Structures are given as structure tokens and as C-alpha cells.
Amino acid sequence: MSGDFANLLADLKEDEVLRLTEERIESGEDPLKILDDSRKGMGIVGKRFADGEYFLPELVFSGELLKQVTELVKPHLKQAVETKRLGTIVIGTVAGDIHDIGLNIVDFMLDVNGFKVHNLGVDVAKEKFVDKVKETKAPIVGLSGFLTPAFDAMKETVEALDAAGLRKDIKVMIGGGQMDDEVRKYAKADAFGKDAMAAVALAKDWVGAK
Amino acid sequence: MAKEWAELTPEEKREERFKRWLSPPGVTFSSPQAEKGYKERVNRFIKAFQLKEADRVPCILPASNYAAYYAGMDLRTVMYDYDKLSQAWLKFFHDFKEDLDTYIPPGLVPPGKSLEAVDYKLYKWPGHGISGDTTSYQCVEAEYMKADEYDALINDPTNFWIRTYMPRVFGAFEAWRKIPAFTSFEEIAIQSFIPYGLPDVQAAFQALLAAGTESMKWVAAVGAVAGEVTAAGIPGIMSGLAKAPFDTLGDTLRGTQGIMMDMFQRPDKLHEAMDRIAPLTIESAINSANAAAAPVVMMPLHKGADGFMSDKQYQTFYWPTFKKVIMALVEEGVMPILFAEGGYNTRLEYIKELPKAATAWWFDQTDMARAKKELGNTCCIMGNVPTSLMMTGTPQEVKEHCRKLIEVCGKGGGYVLTGGANIDKGPAENMRAMMAAAKEYGVYK
Numbered sequence: 001m002s003g004d005f006a007n008l009l010a011d012l013k014e015d016e017v018l019r020l021t022e023e024r025i026e027s028g029e030d031p032l033k034i035l036d037d038s039r040k041g042m043g044i045v046g047k048r049f050a051d052g053e054y055f056l057p058e059l060v061f062s063g064e065l066l067k068q069v070t071e072l073v074k075p076h077l078k079q080a081v082e083t084k085r086l087g088t089i090v091i092g093t094v095a096g097d098i099h100d101i102g103l104n105i106v107d108f109m110l111d112v113n114g115f116k117v118h119n120l121g122v123d124v125a126k127e128k129f130v131d132k133v134k135e136t137k138a139p140i141v142g143l144s145g146f147l148t149p150a151f152d153a154m155k156e157t158v159e160a161l162d163a164a165g166l167r168k169d170i171k172v173m174i175g176g177g178q179m180d181d182e183v184r185k186y187a188k189a190d191a192f193g194k195d196a197m198a199a200v201a202l203a204k205d206w207v208g209a210k
Numbered sequence: 211m212a213k214e215w216a217e218l219t220p221e222e223k224r225e226e227r228f229k230r231w232l233s234p235p236g237v238t239f240s241s242p243q244a245e246k247g248y249k250e251r252v253n254r255f256i257k258a259f260q261l262k263e264a265d266r267v268p269c270i271l272p273a274s275n276y277a278a279y280y281a282g283m284d285l286r287t288v289m290y291d292y293d294k295l296s297q298a299w300l301k302f303f304h305d306f307k308e309d310l311d312t313y314i315p316p317g318l319v320p321p322g323k324s325l326e327a328v329d330y331k332l333y334k335w336p337g338h339g340i341s342g343d344t345t346s347y348q349c350v351e352a353e354y355m356k357a358d359e360y361d362a363l364i365n366d367p368t369n370f371w372i373r374t375y376m377p378r379v380f381g382a383f384e385a386w387r388k389i390p391a392f393t394s395f396e397e398i399a400i401q402s403f404i405p406y407g408l409p410d411v412q413a414a415f416q417a418l419l420a421a422g423t424e425s426m427k428w429v430a431a432v433g434a435v436a437g438e439v440t441a442a443g444i445p446g447i448m449s450g451l452a453k454a455p456f457d458t459l460g461d462t463l464r465g466t467q468g469i470m471m472d473m474f475q476r477p478d479k480l481h482e483a484m485d486r487i488a489p490l491t492i493e494s495a496i497n498s499a500n501a502a503a504a505p506v507v508m509m510p511l512h513k514g515a516d517g518f519m520s521d522k523q524y525q526t527f528y529w530p531t532f533k534k535v536i537m538a539l540v541e542e543g544v545m546p547i548l549f550a551e552g553g554y555n556t557r558l559e560y561i562k563e564l565p566k567a568a569t570a571w572w573f574d575q576t577d578m579a580r581a582k583k584e585l586g587n588t589c590c591i592m593g594n595v596p597t598s599l600m601m602t603g604t605p606q607e608v609k610e611h612c613r614k615l616i617e618v619c620g621k622g623g624g625y626v627l628t629g630g631a632n633i634d635k636g637p638a639e640n641m642r643a644m645m646a647a648a649k650e651y652g653v654y655k
Contacts (some may be wrong), residue, residue, distance in 0.1 A: 055519045057470040064471060096344040098334060101466055123340060148597045148633055149345045178631060182598035
């Protein structure tokens with residue numbers, strides 16, 4: 001039953017997933033279990049994306065499905081959901097750049113692979129990255145950028161993390177549009193990731209997870 | 211003339227347009243040498259587009275807002291001060307004259323005051339939504355068309371534009387929601403006049419007139435620069451911009467999130483809307499090619515790139531109306547430059563469906579060796595020195611990278627050396643190194 005639910009979600013069967021969610025709530029099942037199955041389903045979506053079977057439209061659509069399931073379940077939750085995470089990551093698109101398609105894919109993939117993600121959104125001032133790292137003690141920072149102005153903004157963000165005394169405790173990855181290893185060197189980041197799968201691999205490596 | 215034109219084949223039409231590009235009507239060259247240089251440069255591009263060898267590989271320096279920074283100014287300054295805009299672009303032109311096969315005109319720097327006059331919300335620009343020192347203007351993606359508005363768009367795009375879309379993206383046109391469809395003007399249409407008496411509707415039109423007045427000042431400055439540069443023998447290469455219908459809907463109407471939901475939830479409407487948009491795109495692109503010397507329309511491509519969608523989705527949703535637009539331009543003898551942002555490695559098979567020497571593909575991060583191998587007999591390829599190398603590398607590294615590209619892509623013609631994308635800032639020596647490579651390594655014997 002629960003395996004079916006996860007698979008139906010992963011197969012993007014909108015009507016069936018929603019109908020089943022309602023049935024399970026009505027039958028008095030623990031809503032946490034429904035959310036847990038949803039997470040499993042999203043994990044399958046993430047795997048299919050990594051395998052090149054799914055693309056952005058499937059991520060968007062499954063994300064929307066998850067939102068609908070969560071909204072149905074929410075009123076029945078008695079306690080907040082706590083899940084064990086592999087690690088915490090702060091991500092955002094650097095100052096002067098307002099693009100977030102890639103950023104949100106990375107958010108999605110890190111999340112379904114077990115990371116706690118703090119997504120600061122777009123056009124994020126370097127001070128905000130510094131504050132968030134201090135607040136969350138996240139060991140990893142992901143800088144996103146689409147256009148060439150991001151080269152300098154990434155460099156300045158890494159410098160700000162350094163000036164705040166945080167650099168030695170964190171790893172910084174960069175990615176997006178015009179970014180590559182040359183920009184990684186220029187910005188003095190630790191790694192450049194070509195896509196969201198690379199971000200997951202780097203993050204797992206850095207927190208020592210398999 | 212009209213009848214004769216209609217009887218020409220696409221190849222003959224393209225030849226006619228190339229001839230007009232070589233001898234543009236209304237242009238007086240500053241000297242016979244300038245005219246000779248102009249023809250040489252245009253010929254370099256024409257030959258590359260025809261998959262033939264010219265004297266050498268042509269080169270487009272990837273300088274979009276670059277002239278502003280080269281002149282010690284910034285984008286914000288030149289968006290608001292048209293004298294400075296002219297100064298910067300002319301300085302770049304004078305300093306780089308020997309290194310230019312073509313140039314990117316200041317027409318891509320929009321007038322800030324015009325955009326402010328209509329409270330444009332679709333874009334952010336330096337000092338207006340993003341920091342004043344940002345080197346580019348950027349599109350704000352959002353759902354400007356709702357999922358239940360497909361029928362309104364399909365039934366009457368112009369009406370949808372005026373009364374729904376424009377009030378959303380232009381703050382100043384908010385009151386246009388109140389004006390009736392223009393088709394309501396029938397008989398003695400007093401009812402249709404009335405909304406135009408409302409103060410907020412009148413203010414909206416005043417704002418549009420103000421944007422028009424401001425844009426006239428801007429276009430005078432831009433036109434003067436373009437005139438001077440052309441007279442000196444440096445041709446322009448782009449007459450206008452067009453988009454793939456999927457991108458038109460996905461970028462500025464439904465947004466990425468919206469259009470990708472539509473692929474699952476209302477695919478028929480999405481197809482119908484793209485079919486409706488395609489002829490509008492075609493008409494506008496051909497009009498811009500007719501109005502300019504260069505018969506070249508640039509199409510920046512977004513959501514069909516590698517990784518955005520599956521092959522099946524590309525084939526189903528992206529390619530059919532995109533191909534329709536390309537083919538309509540080709541049939542009118544217009545040469546589209548398809549600018550494939552990101553990677554296009556998984557789409558090369560589709561490009562092979564296009565007629566020979568009728569399009570040019572500008573690649574950003576696509577594997578150029580593979581592109582040459584797959585497309586060498588189909589279309590001209592352009593690109594793709596990385597922006598990171600242009601901005602942070604040394605002139606030696608840039609030149610070496612260009613040498614390799616020329617070696618791989620230049621064989622037999624059909625190649626234009628340029629950046630993977632344009633840059634706004636970076637060492638001038640790197641720009642010169644790119645042209646030096648074209649002159650040194652790109653010569654056909």
C-alpha cells in the first residue's frame with residue numbers, strides 16, 4: 001500500500017495520488033506515514049532525474065503534487081515533522097542575479113537526498129549568506145548564478161565568508177549558467193558543480209555520507 | 211516587385227537579401243576603402259553562412275554592454291544618458307576598428323526613462339530593482355498569464371495583450387483593464403468611448419506617449435552611432451530578435467513553473483497557443499529583416515536546452531512550432547541565428563532536419579567538435595569561447611582556445627569565431643586576442 005503510494009507519486013498520477021491521500025486520511029491513518037511515503041516518492045523522482053529519465057517538467061509537477069498532498073495532510077498533523085538529515089546547506093543566487101531555475105533544481109535534489117536546505121532565494125547580499133551560515137552553522141554553502149555579473153558577486157561572497165572567520169569551517173560550491181571551473185578558481189570556491197546531481201555528490205562527499 | 215519576389219525560391223530570396231546586405235540602400239560610405247572593407251566583412255559572414263571559405267574565419271567580439279565599461283562608465287549611466295551611450299560605443303568602435311568584423315550596436319541598451327515612464331515590471335535593471343552596479347538587465351519570471359487564460363490568448367492575442375497582459379507587466383497600464391475590445395467600435399460606439407474619459411485610463415495613455423517621446427531621443431542617438439559605424443565600413447549583423455513559441459509562452463507569459471505544469475495538465479491548450487503565437491513571431495521577424503540591411507534574425511533559445519526537458523518532450527512541445535518559425539524565415543530568405551544558451555548536445559539531430567546553409571547556430575556550451583561533425587554539412591556554427599575565460603583568463607589563454615576552436619570548426623568554412631555568450635566586462639587584451647586568433651589561424655588558403 002505505502003509502496004504503491006510512493007510509486008504513484010513518482011509516476012505523477014495526480015488523480016490517484018490525491019484520491020488515495022484523502023482515503024488514507026479518512027481511514028484515520030497516521031498522517032506522518034503519508035508524508036513519509038510522499039518523501040519516498042520524491043526520492044524516486046530525484047533518482048529518475050539523476051538517471052536522465054525525468055527532467056525539469058517532472059520535477060515541477062511532482063513538487064506541485066507534493067504540495068497538494070501536504071496541504072491535505074496538514075490539518076490532521078498533531079506534531080511537527082522531524083526528519084533526520086545528512087547535513088545542512090545554505091544556498092542562494094548571488095547578488096545582482098535574479099535567476100533561480102537552476103537554484104530550485106539544486107534545492108529539490110539536495111532535499112530529496114536528505115539534506116536540510118536553507119534557500120535564500122535570488123539577488124542575495126553577501127552579508128545574508130554570512131548571517132545564515134552563522135545562524136545555522138551549516139558546513140556547506142552553495143552559490144548559484146546565471147550571468148557573468150555573478151563571477152564577481154561569488155568572489156565577493158566567498159571573501160565575506162572569509163572575513164567573517166567562517167571560511168575555514170565551510171565548503172563552498174558554485175554552479176549555474178556561465179559558471180565553470182575557471183570561475184571557481186576566480187571566486188576561490190572549493191568546487192564547481194555542473195548540475196544538481198554534482199551538487200548532491202559534492203555535498204555527500206563533504207559530510208562524509210555515502 | 212511583389213509578384214517577382216513571390217516567385218523566387220527560398221535560395222534566390224536569400225541571395226537577393228545578401229546582395230542588399232552587401233550594397234545597403236541609403237548608406238553613404240565615408241571613403242572607397244570603407245566601402246571595400248564593408249563588403250569584405252559582409253562577404254566573410256555570407257560565405258560562412260553558405261558553408262564556404264571566405265578569406266578567413268569571421269569573428270564577432272562578444273561585447274554586449276562591454277563598451278560602457280570599456281569607456282569607464284556603467285550600464286546604468288548609459289541607460290539614462292544617451293550622449294554618454296553614444297560616446298562609449300563610439301570610443302569602443304574607434305579603439306577596436308581594426309578588430310571588428312561586425313559590432314553590436316547600442317540598440318540593445320534600452321532607455322531607462324522610457325521603461326520608468328511605463329513602470330515596466332517585466333525587467334529589473336541597475337538601480338531599478340537590482341543594485342546600481344549590476345552589469346546587465348534581467349527578466350523577472352512570473353505567471354503573467356494564468357492557467358485559465360489560454361482561451362483568451364488563443365481567441366484574440368491582441369485583445370489579451372492589451373487588456374490582460376500589458377496591465378500586468380506595465381504598472382502604468384493598469385487601467386487598460388477598463389478599456390473595451392477595439393472590435394467593440396461599431397456603429398455609433400459611444401459606449402466604447404466612455405472609458406477613455408476616465409482619468410486613470412487617460413494617464414495610462416499619457417505614460418505611453420511619454421515613453422514614446424523619450425524613445426525618440428534614444429533612437430536618434432542609437433541611429434547616429436549605427437550610421438557612423440556603418441559608414442566607416444563595419445556592418446551590423448542582426449536585424450531583430452525572435453523567439454521559439456515555447457519560450458515566448460514559458461519565459462514571459464506562463465513562466466517556467468506554469469508552462470511545465472501545462473505540459474501535464476493542459477497539453478492541448480499549450481499546443482494551440484504555440485500554434486497561435488508562431489505566425490505572429492514570423493511576421494514580426496520578417497518585418498524586422500525587411501527594415502534592416504542584414505537579413506539576419508537572432509533567436510535566443512531557452513527552455514529546450516539540454517537538461518530542461520526530455521527528448522520526447524522536446525520533440526512534442528518545443529521543436530514543432532520552433533521549426534515552423536525557422537522554416538518560415540528560411541522560405542523568405544531570412545537567415546536565423548539560433549543562439550542556443552546552455553548546452554544543445556542532445557538536440558543536434560533535430561537541426562539536421564533543416565535545409566542546408568539556411569541557418570546558423572550559435573552555441574554557448576555545446577561540444578563544438580561534435581557539432582562540426584554532425585552539422586558541418588547542414589549549417590554554419592558559431593561560438594564558443596567561455597565567458598569565464600574572456601573575463602578572467604589571459605590573452606594567451608584566449609588566443610590558444612580560439613586557435614583550437616578554429617582548427618576544429620573552421621575547416622571548409624561554415625564557422626564564425628565568437629564567445630559562448632557576450633560579456634560586459636573584462637580585459638580589452640582578451641577581446642583583441644580573439645580577433646588576433648581569427649587573423650592568424652583562421653586564414654583560408
